[in-house]
Amino acid sequence: MTRIAYFDCFSGVSGDMILGALIDAGLDLHQLNEELKKLKMGGYTLNAKKTTRQRISGTRFSVDADDDHVERHLKDIEKILDHSDLSDDIKDRSKAIFRELADVEAKIHNCSPGEIHFHEIGAMDSIIDTVGSLLGLKLLGIEAVYASRIPVGAGFVECDHGTLPLPAPAALELLKGIPIVASSMEKEIVTPTGIAILKNVAKSFGVMPEMKVGCIGYGAGSREMKIPNLLRVWIGDSEENQEYExxxxxxxxxxxxxxxxxxxxxxxxxxxxxxxxxxxxxxxxxxxxxxxxxxxxxxxxxxxxxxxxxxxxxxxxxxxxxxxxxxxxLPREILTVDTTFGCVRVKVSRVGQEIKNISPEYEDCKEIAATQGIPLRKVYEDAKTAVRKLLKG
Structure with missing residues (x-):
């Protein structure tokens, strides 16, 4: 029997909505707060309040932080994670998420990942959203995560970089390889942090896997919209005992x-x-x-x-x-790993608990090999090594 979480992103996704949905489904806020203290950061308060969106009840999660306007580089965030008391798997997954965010921003702005000044992404609340979501899934005993197709809005949004089209360039870049669907909403309904988290933890995007639903949670977005601004998570158990899905x-x-x-x-x-x-x-x-x-x-x-x-x-x-x-x-999951050369998505399949195959994403490896002038084979080998290290942790 496998504990499953399915994120129904009918109204989009963001980091705070993921945590709101998990808390609404039963994640203990005090227990989460105790785990987050292992970051050794301080200067923030977690808030989780019941609210409604289009008369549907949900939980609005937010972070009150003293350093909302601190700009951090990737190395600053990695230093925080490296010096924390978090488990190695949470550290590695968190770093992989921020590394992918940095790679995307660097590509858009034509610079190196190390030069990127994180604004919204580097703020305290985004660090809490990312690490907290990974911790929340672990605390709830979730063994497999799935998500629906991702809806994308239209129009424009104002941010630190000026006026950007929707989906925002960073969000759209992160959506590569993920099934998307057009939304009638002319608002930003997906955030880079939210997409990066789901991309790191979800085995697949599409139809819900067969399971016996045990609890349901709704994470509320920050504003009212024409449709309920909620992220829904269904948590339950698969009753399969065979080695395949x-x-x-x-x-x-x-x-x-x-x-x-x-x-x-x-x-x-x-x-x-x-x-x-x-x-x-x-x-x-x-x-x-x-x-x-x-x-x-x-x-x-x-x-x-x-x-x-x-x-x-x-x-x-x-x-x-x-x-x-x-x-x-065969059960498989898509992991994003931080290699010597950059972030690479890798598909891992299993027979029972045994790893059957590790397959790095060709397009990711090809792009790294072409831009950095290194053999494609080396990128593949490095990605496989990074996955084995992550899974052993």
Whole structure:
């Protein structure tokens, strides 16, 4: 039996909403505060108050800090973590989150991660949100985390860097590889810290895994909106005792024999960007021995309409076949590790408690190898070493 937390991000996500949801679901605030004292920081007070958003009750978590305007570099935050009494796994995960945030900001501003002045991210409340969320999951005994697709708002937001489009550049960069969905809200509904936390802890983003729900928590955002400004977490136990996980997927198939083959690559990229689980093409012979291509798209059930729209818009297909399938897969999780060369996402799969495979994200490794002029193989090896160290801790 596995203790599971599923974050339903129907109204977005932020660090304070994650902690608010966990507290609303039963995380003891006093126990959390005692664990956070291991940071040896001081100068802050934790607040958790019941409130409502669109008449739905939730918990609003906030931090009152004396140094709200302190600007910290990455090395300052890493020093705080290194000198803390936190467990090694919490230290490593926290550093990986802040390292990824620094890498993203550095890419956007065309500088090195060490040059980044953290403003909102380096403030006391963001450090508490990040470390506190990791501690909260541990204190609640959560063994596996999942999350829904992430909605993104539109419009513009004012920040220390000026007027930025939404999603903010840092948030959008962090959303690479995560299924997203458009929201009607013209507000900032996802924050870099919130995305970075979920990206570090969630095994996957999409449909909720099968479980017996035990408790539900709602973390309230700072303002009222047209929809309930809440992050919902469902906590429960999976009743599976086998070594694999199960879910439902849809396989879309269509035969195509009259399309420019160059269009298949673009269509495949677009489907994957919008959340397809896999896209593949198979050479086939059709009526009258005409050569053609079987386009196969594996998706989550909740993305069917969007995937069909893309297929009909981008290909010459006049119809598709829809197959609903039960899928069995080895448990896997996506970890973000801090390597010698930068942050890399790594997929780890298991058979029981034994690690079956460690697979660094190719695009992350390729970008590091290309920008730093080092062999791709070295980046892969360093990422695998970092994961093994993290899992042993």
């Amino acid at each position: 199960e879910d439902e997927v849809i396989l879309i198939e269509t035969n195509i024999d009259d399309m420019n083959p160059e269009f298949f690559g673009y269509t495949s990229e677009k489907l994957l960007e919008r959340g397809a689980l896999d896209v593949f093409m198979t050479p086939i012979f059709m009526k009258k021995n005409r050569p053609g291509t079987l386009l196969s798209v594996l998706i989550s059930p909740d993305t069917l309409d969007e995937m069909l729209s893309i297929i009909f818009a981008e290909t010459t297909s006049l119809g598709t076949r829809i197959h609903r399938l039960d899928r069995k897969k």
